[in-house]
Amino acid sequence: MTEPSRLELLYFARRVIMQQAEASLAQVDRWIAVEEEREASQRRAAALRPKPAEWLIERSIGVGSPPTQVHRGGCPLARGVRVKAISEDQARRALYEHVSACSFCNPDTALQVIPE
Template structure:
Protein backbone atom coordinates (compact mmCIF):
# COMPACT_ATOMS: atom_id res chain seq x y z
CA UNK A 1 0.00 0.00 0.00
CA UNK A 2 2.88 2.34 0.80
CA UNK A 3 4.36 1.68 -2.64
CA UNK A 4 1.04 2.58 -4.26
CA UNK A 5 0.85 5.82 -2.34
CA UNK A 6 4.44 6.63 -3.29
CA UNK A 7 3.64 6.01 -6.96
CA UNK A 8 0.59 8.18 -6.68
CA UNK A 9 2.54 11.07 -5.15
CA UNK A 10 4.84 11.00 -8.18
CA UNK A 11 1.75 11.59 -10.32
CA UNK A 12 1.14 14.73 -8.28
CA UNK A 13 3.94 16.47 -10.15
CA UNK A 14 2.24 15.76 -13.48
CA UNK A 15 -1.06 17.15 -12.26
CA UNK A 16 -0.17 20.62 -10.96
CA UNK A 17 -3.78 21.91 -10.98
CA UNK A 18 -4.31 21.16 -7.31
CA UNK A 19 -2.44 19.32 -4.63
CA UNK A 20 -3.39 15.71 -4.06
CA UNK A 21 -5.20 14.91 -0.87
CA UNK A 22 -4.99 11.78 1.19
CA UNK A 23 -8.50 10.94 -0.06
CA UNK A 24 -7.31 11.18 -3.70
CA UNK A 25 -4.47 8.80 -2.92
CA UNK A 26 -6.76 6.33 -1.20
CA UNK A 27 -9.19 6.36 -4.15
CA UNK A 28 -6.28 5.77 -6.52
CA UNK A 29 -5.06 2.86 -4.38
CA UNK A 30 -8.57 1.38 -4.36
CA UNK A 31 -8.75 1.52 -8.18
CA UNK A 32 -5.40 -0.24 -8.45
CA UNK A 33 -6.45 -2.98 -6.02
CA UNK A 34 -9.80 -3.35 -7.81
CA UNK A 35 -8.03 -3.73 -11.16
CA UNK A 36 -5.60 -6.31 -9.75
CA UNK A 37 -8.44 -8.23 -8.11
CA UNK A 38 -10.39 -8.31 -11.39
CA UNK A 39 -7.32 -9.72 -13.19
CA UNK A 40 -6.82 -12.37 -10.51
CA UNK A 41 -10.51 -13.35 -10.61
CA UNK A 42 -10.35 -13.69 -14.40
CA UNK A 43 -7.30 -15.93 -14.01
CA UNK A 44 -9.08 -18.06 -11.40
CA UNK A 45 -12.13 -18.33 -13.67
CA UNK A 46 -9.90 -19.65 -16.49
CA UNK A 47 -8.33 -22.18 -14.13
CA UNK A 48 -11.77 -23.32 -12.97
CA UNK A 49 -13.02 -23.66 -16.57
CA UNK A 50 -9.91 -25.66 -17.54
CA UNK A 51 -10.38 -27.99 -14.57
CA UNK A 52 -14.08 -28.42 -15.39
CA UNK A 53 -13.17 -29.40 -18.97
CA UNK A 54 -10.57 -31.89 -17.71
CA UNK A 55 -13.05 -33.42 -15.27
CA UNK A 56 -15.77 -33.68 -17.94
CA UNK A 57 -13.33 -35.45 -20.28
CA UNK A 58 -12.28 -37.81 -17.48
CA UNK A 59 -15.96 -38.63 -16.83
CA UNK A 60 -16.56 -39.27 -20.57
CA UNK A 61 -13.56 -41.63 -20.70
CA UNK A 62 -14.76 -43.44 -17.59
CA UNK A 63 -18.28 -43.84 -19.01
CA UNK A 64 -16.89 -45.12 -22.31
CA UNK A 65 -14.66 -47.62 -20.50
CA UNK A 66 -17.58 -48.88 -18.41
CA UNK A 67 -19.75 -49.23 -21.51
CA UNK A 68 -17.17 -51.40 -23.31
CA UNK A 69 -18.46 -54.85 -24.31
CA UNK A 70 -17.26 -57.90 -22.40
CA UNK A 71 -16.07 -59.67 -25.57
CA UNK A 72 -14.85 -58.54 -28.99
CA UNK A 73 -14.63 -60.33 -32.31
CA UNK A 74 -12.08 -58.86 -34.69
CA UNK A 75 -12.93 -59.07 -38.37
CA UNK A 76 -10.43 -59.78 -41.14
CA UNK A 77 -9.23 -57.05 -43.49
CA UNK A 78 -11.75 -58.10 -46.14
CA UNK A 79 -14.52 -57.90 -43.52
CA UNK A 80 -15.85 -61.37 -44.27
CA UNK A 81 -14.26 -63.62 -41.69
CA UNK A 82 -13.13 -63.19 -38.12
CA UNK A 83 -9.50 -63.46 -37.07
CA UNK A 84 -9.48 -63.11 -33.27
CA UNK A 85 -11.72 -63.19 -30.24
CA UNK A 86 -10.72 -60.70 -27.52
CA UNK A 87 -11.71 -59.92 -23.96
CA UNK A 88 -13.41 -56.51 -23.91
CA UNK A 89 -10.90 -53.70 -23.47
CA UNK A 90 -7.97 -55.71 -24.89
CA UNK A 91 -5.25 -53.38 -26.15
CA UNK A 92 -4.54 -55.79 -29.00
CA UNK A 93 -8.03 -55.42 -30.46
CA UNK A 94 -7.93 -53.39 -33.65
CA UNK A 95 -10.43 -50.95 -35.06
CA UNK A 96 -12.20 -53.82 -36.84
CA UNK A 97 -13.24 -55.43 -33.52
CA UNK A 98 -16.94 -55.41 -32.67
CA UNK A 99 -18.73 -56.18 -29.42
CA UNK A 100 -20.10 -59.66 -28.82
CA UNK A 101 -21.97 -61.51 -26.10
CA UNK A 102 -20.55 -64.38 -24.08
CA UNK A 103 -22.41 -67.03 -26.11
CA UNK A 104 -21.18 -65.50 -29.35
CA UNK A 105 -17.58 -65.50 -28.11
CA UNK A 106 -17.81 -69.13 -26.93
CA UNK A 107 -19.35 -70.20 -30.24
CA UNK A 108 -16.69 -68.33 -32.24
CA UNK A 109 -13.91 -70.06 -30.30
CA UNK A 110 -15.41 -73.56 -30.23
CA UNK A 111 -17.47 -73.97 -33.39
CA UNK A 112 -16.17 -71.12 -35.51
CA UNK A 113 -12.52 -72.04 -35.14
CA UNK A 114 -11.53 -68.42 -34.54
CA UNK A 115 -8.19 -67.94 -32.84
CA UNK A 116 -8.17 -66.49 -29.30
CA UNK A 117 -6.09 -63.36 -28.87
CA UNK A 118 -2.63 -64.30 -27.55
CA UNK A 119 -2.56 -61.15 -25.36
CA UNK A 120 -5.83 -61.30 -23.44
CA UNK A 121 -6.48 -65.07 -23.72
CA UNK A 122 -10.32 -65.05 -23.89
CA UNK A 123 -10.36 -68.87 -24.02
CA UNK A 124 -8.83 -68.98 -20.55
CA UNK A 125 -11.22 -66.35 -19.21
CA UNK A 126 -14.19 -68.20 -20.69
CA UNK A 127 -12.95 -71.52 -19.30
CA UNK A 128 -12.57 -73.18 -22.70
CA UNK A 129 -9.87 -75.82 -22.80
CA UNK A 130 -8.24 -76.63 -26.10
Protein backbone atom coordinates (compact mmCIF):
# COMPACT_ATOMS: atom_id res chain seq x y z
CA MET A 1 0.00 0.00 0.00
CA THR A 2 1.35 3.39 -0.95
CA GLU A 3 1.45 6.29 1.39
CA PRO A 4 -0.80 9.22 0.50
CA SER A 5 0.89 12.31 -0.88
CA ARG A 6 1.15 15.50 1.10
CA LEU A 7 -1.48 17.07 -1.14
CA GLU A 8 -3.93 14.20 -0.45
CA LEU A 9 -3.31 14.57 3.29
CA LEU A 10 -3.97 18.29 3.08
CA TYR A 11 -7.26 17.68 1.23
CA PHE A 12 -8.19 15.12 3.85
CA ALA A 13 -7.38 17.58 6.65
CA ARG A 14 -9.50 20.21 4.87
CA ARG A 15 -12.50 17.83 4.68
CA VAL A 16 -12.19 16.95 8.39
CA ILE A 17 -12.01 20.63 9.36
CA MET A 18 -15.04 21.47 7.18
CA GLN A 19 -17.07 18.67 8.82
CA GLN A 20 -16.09 19.85 12.28
CA ALA A 21 -16.87 23.46 11.37
CA GLU A 22 -20.30 22.49 10.04
CA ALA A 23 -21.05 20.52 13.21
CA SER A 24 -19.88 23.41 15.39
CA LEU A 25 -21.91 25.92 13.38
CA ALA A 26 -24.99 23.71 13.67
CA GLN A 27 -24.50 23.53 17.46
CA VAL A 28 -24.19 27.31 17.71
CA ASP A 29 -27.34 27.69 15.57
CA ARG A 30 -29.20 25.40 18.01
CA TRP A 31 -27.99 27.46 20.96
CA ILE A 32 -29.15 30.65 19.20
CA ALA A 33 -32.59 29.15 18.53
CA VAL A 34 -32.96 28.12 22.19
CA GLU A 35 -31.91 31.58 23.41
CA GLU A 36 -34.29 33.33 20.98
CA GLU A 37 -37.16 31.16 22.25
CA ARG A 38 -36.22 31.89 25.88
CA GLU A 39 -36.21 35.66 25.25
CA ALA A 40 -39.51 35.48 23.33
CA SER A 41 -41.02 33.53 26.22
CA GLN A 42 -39.86 36.16 28.70
CA ARG A 43 -41.37 38.94 26.53
CA ARG A 44 -44.69 37.07 26.33
CA ALA A 45 -44.72 36.54 30.10
CA ALA A 46 -43.94 40.22 30.73
CA ALA A 47 -46.78 41.27 28.42
CA LEU A 48 -49.24 39.04 30.33
CA ARG A 49 -48.08 40.17 33.77
CA PRO A 50 -50.57 42.61 35.31
CA LYS A 51 -49.45 46.19 35.70
CA PRO A 52 -48.54 46.88 39.34
CA ALA A 53 -50.88 49.12 41.30
CA GLU A 54 -49.80 52.74 41.68
CA TRP A 55 -51.52 53.23 45.05
CA LEU A 56 -52.23 50.84 47.92
CA ILE A 57 -54.22 51.01 51.12
CA GLU A 58 -53.37 48.94 54.16
CA ARG A 59 -55.98 47.89 56.70
CA SER A 60 -55.52 46.82 60.30
CA ILE A 61 -56.20 43.27 61.45
CA GLY A 62 -59.79 42.03 61.34
CA VAL A 63 -62.66 41.86 58.88
CA GLY A 64 -64.06 45.29 58.07
CA SER A 65 -61.26 47.07 59.92
CA PRO A 66 -60.46 50.68 59.06
CA PRO A 67 -57.53 51.64 56.81
CA THR A 68 -54.29 52.41 58.57
CA GLN A 69 -51.92 53.62 55.86
CA VAL A 70 -51.72 54.70 52.24
CA HIS A 71 -48.70 53.48 50.23
CA ARG A 72 -47.30 54.06 46.78
CA GLY A 73 -47.30 50.99 44.55
CA GLY A 74 -44.15 48.95 45.00
CA CYS A 75 -43.55 50.11 48.57
CA PRO A 76 -41.65 47.30 50.30
CA LEU A 77 -43.56 47.94 53.53
CA ALA A 78 -46.92 47.32 51.82
CA ARG A 79 -46.92 43.55 51.61
CA GLY A 80 -49.47 40.95 52.60
CA VAL A 81 -53.14 40.22 52.59
CA ARG A 82 -54.19 43.43 54.32
CA VAL A 83 -53.10 45.57 51.35
CA LYS A 84 -55.44 46.45 48.48
CA ALA A 85 -54.88 48.35 45.23
CA ILE A 86 -56.76 51.65 44.97
CA SER A 87 -57.06 54.47 42.46
CA GLU A 88 -55.26 57.78 42.73
CA ASP A 89 -58.50 59.52 43.70
CA GLN A 90 -59.18 56.95 46.43
CA ALA A 91 -55.63 57.40 47.77
CA ARG A 92 -56.01 61.18 47.79
CA ARG A 93 -59.42 60.92 49.51
CA ALA A 94 -58.05 58.55 52.16
CA LEU A 95 -55.21 60.97 52.93
CA TYR A 96 -57.68 63.86 53.22
CA GLU A 97 -59.76 61.69 55.58
CA HIS A 98 -56.72 61.42 57.90
CA VAL A 99 -55.50 57.95 56.95
CA SER A 100 -51.76 58.01 57.64
CA ALA A 101 -49.29 58.23 54.80
CA CYS A 102 -46.46 55.69 54.80
CA SER A 103 -43.32 57.44 56.02
CA PHE A 104 -41.18 55.24 53.79
CA CYS A 105 -42.76 55.82 50.35
CA ASN A 106 -44.45 59.19 51.11
CA PRO A 107 -47.62 58.98 49.01
CA ASP A 108 -48.79 62.33 50.40
CA THR A 109 -45.80 64.03 48.80
CA ALA A 110 -46.33 62.24 45.49
CA LEU A 111 -50.04 63.18 45.48
CA GLN A 112 -49.27 66.70 46.74
CA VAL A 113 -51.64 66.27 49.68
CA ILE A 114 -50.89 68.47 52.66
CA PRO A 115 -52.36 67.02 55.87
CA GLU A 116 -54.35 69.43 58.02
